[in-house]
Amino acid sequence: MQRKPLIRAVNISKTFGATKALSDVSFEFFSSEIFSLVGANGAGKSTFIKILCGYYPDYDGEIYIDDKLVHFNSPRDAYEAGIQVVHQSIEQGIVQNMSVAENLALEQIVSPEANFVYNQKNIEKEAIEIAKKMGIEHLDMKQNIQDITQSEKQMITIARALAKKPKLLILDEPTSSISDKEAEVLFETLYRLKDEGVSILYISHYLHEIKRISDRVGVIRDGKFGGLLQKPLHVSKIVNAMVGDIETSIPSDYDYDSKDKKVVLELKNLVIDRSSNPINIKLYEGEIAGLIGLIGAGKTELAETLFGIRVPISGEIIVNGESIDIKNISHAIKSGIHMVPENRAVNAILPDESIKNNITLPFLDYFSKKAILKKEAEIDNANRMINSMGIKCENYLSSIDSLSGGNQQKVVVARWLLMKHNIVILDEPFQGVDIKSRKDINAYLRESTKDSCVLLISSDIDELMDVTDKIIVMNKGRILHQEKTSQIDRDKLLGLITQE
Amino acid sequence: MEKFIAFAIKYGFLIVMAGSFLGFGLLESSFWSWSNMFSILLSVTIVGILAIGVTFTLIVDGFDLSIGSTAAICVMVSSYVMVVLNLNYMYAIIFALLAGFSIGLVNGLLIVKAKIPDLLATLGMMFLIQGLQLIPSAGMSIGTGMMLADGTEAEGEFAEKFLFLGQGRLFDLIPIPVIAFALLAIVAYFILQYTKWGRILYAIGGNEKAVKLAGVNVERYKIAAYVISGTIASLGGILLAARIGRGDVTSGGGLLLDAVAAALIGFAVLGVKKPNAFGTVVGVIFIGMLLNGLTMLSLPYYTQDFIKGLVLVAALIFTFGLSKSEI
Known part of the structure; x- marks a missing residue:
């Protein structure tokens, strides 16, 4: 059965001054999948993401959500339309000096509809609801955010993104500041979210990671569509699509048998x-x-x-x-x-x-x-x-x-x-x-x-x-x-x- | 459009300055006379000297709020040494410089070792010095013939040579303080632009951690920046004492804000967006010229602060507002 894509980005182009950052890049995102987007630095990956998130209202091409043509004039528009992004820097996503609960329920605290009087009990109840989505309700809600681990902070930012039931969850380099072990926890969570029907757009430099967790991999190369790879994925093929033929491993030429090693x-x-x-x-x-x-x-x-x-x-x-x-x-x-x-x-x-x-x-x-x-x-x-x-x-x-x-x-x-x-x-x-x-x-x-x-x-x-x-x-x-x-x-x- | 904005950020300030220089001269021809040029420069020297000092602390991403009161206490120190203690004017200079040096050192230690935020540490120091300067003379200005605590009159007086520092002129034209200001500005510019010290001070302002990890003793440089600021402020104090010829308890008023404003206006000069010696000098001269020109066109004196504020806000818009906003 042909599944219907949730979000379609069609022939997206973007120019900055005289330079063409993106030309005619199209990708489709389905529910219940992890789609990874790769490209060398400067290939246009982040430009594409920023258009999807509404940072650049000025682009050519069309974005469809559920077959409806949309145009984002601000990050707020994209967010309202169900595109949530968790940025690379974990610190950017949390508010220092606030408790775990306040960070989880940040949206409720700052929203214009919030009660003028701050009700701590309600905030905590709200926070636990949000935490449940990521299975982190066991965290001590009263704790100061500075006292928890990087990985837990990241979980909080993702939980907050999920609270709005996004159609597309964008994760920008989520593993760049957490350990391998913490990354495993993240992947488990992503698999679970995928099973629940969330569509995930995953961006990372770690190709082995991408090979492991992705269902499909989209490649942007020099601002153009560079290929769409399906399972089974191979790192060498991804690299090839990204930058052409280059040998990444540098052969060891160290002579361990030499007698006069200093x-x-x-x-x-x-x-x-x-x-x-x-x-x-x-x-x-x-x-x-x-x-x-x-x-x-x-x-x-x-x-x-x-x-x-x-x-x-x-x-x-x-x-x-x-x-x-x-x-x-x-x-x-x-x-x-x-x-x-x-x-x-x-x-x-x-x-x-x-x-x-x-x-x-x-x-x-x-x-x-x-x-x-x-x-x-x-x-x-x-x-x-x-x-x-x-x-x-x-x-x-x-x-x-x-x-x-x-x-x-x-x-x-x-x-x-x-x-x-x-x-x-x-x-x-x-x-x-x-x-x-x-x-x-x-x-x-x-x-x-x-x-x-x-x-x-x-x-x-x-x-x-x-x-x-x-x-x-x-x-x-x-x-x-x-x-x-x-x-x-x-x-x-x-x-x-x-x-x- | 982008090119125009880039041009405006870089040269806008200097163009406005040249424009007002021309405009004032055309409206009032005596504006262009040599004596008026030097009178403008003389009017800004003390503030200018202090501004160069505060530039050093701004460069290391710090701030020195105590410069104005440091200059003021040095006015009192040098007057006290000459008038009350009746010592040679050289002692007056040495003690005043020592006072500025020590204040800078204490500021530096409070900020670097006691880890007090720069604004708070120097604010505290500002109050402390403002109070301290009143104590030896029991709150009175110091001048020859003043009544001392033991009932006698102060017999010392300001030495001629000391007064020459503030009131003398070279070739009967160039005021000595202007020469001191110019020399100081050139030395500061050279140190900041062409020596490794300047490079490291700027680097500390950019990313202190990176400089530490490059093996530099960051603490020492930061303390040095405050010592420089304090010592330069004491130099300003000495010249001020020499100019007014008495230990006036109110002499420090207004110096701080004017100096800080000049250093901040300096950010906008040539669009460097950083504290810099050249910009500071241009900023301070610009304010002096503007006030001089407007006064000649019979602008009332009470509008002066308003004009200064206007210039500062405009310069800050040049520096920060017109630069590309980043997401």
């Missing part, structure tokens, strides 16, 4: 906090090691210890045969330990500043003489990194805000690969980064890691398997397992990561 970084019985076990790790010259584990396994703590953000309780950090006592970040940098922190927007990017100023930030001592900046040297080095990492921009003076997420991440990585170093630690470097940019970053990491080593922290197994020479598994503050990537069995690795 140890660059050695951790000897390093104890990070009272509850954790001593850590012993050796990283060799030219090696890219992956560090994987759940949130709370101690990955970030280990990285912070190496970078001088926290002080270890005992043990030794040995760099190139010399035991060093890292007192602070600037000391770590002087010892050749560099770190690309997670969450670039919060921890790395200088907004409104040029690419050049963003790249050279930690090394201004080197780029100045008696405090006066040597602009020529800065420009040369910024250009060198722009070229070798393939940062897409007008020139080194372009503001970092004008770049796509993937290119912003390249700038942040370039900052720490700019100068000679012994170790570079990358903490979740692929969050919100499109596949082409990942490939560029990985390729440059491989190319530039000669007499130094890389510690790549990620919670994405597939990403680590694509790029590393060996993988270290951390579980509850201890090193559980280390193995050459080429010999690793994915399922066994998953077991080790989640082992209780």
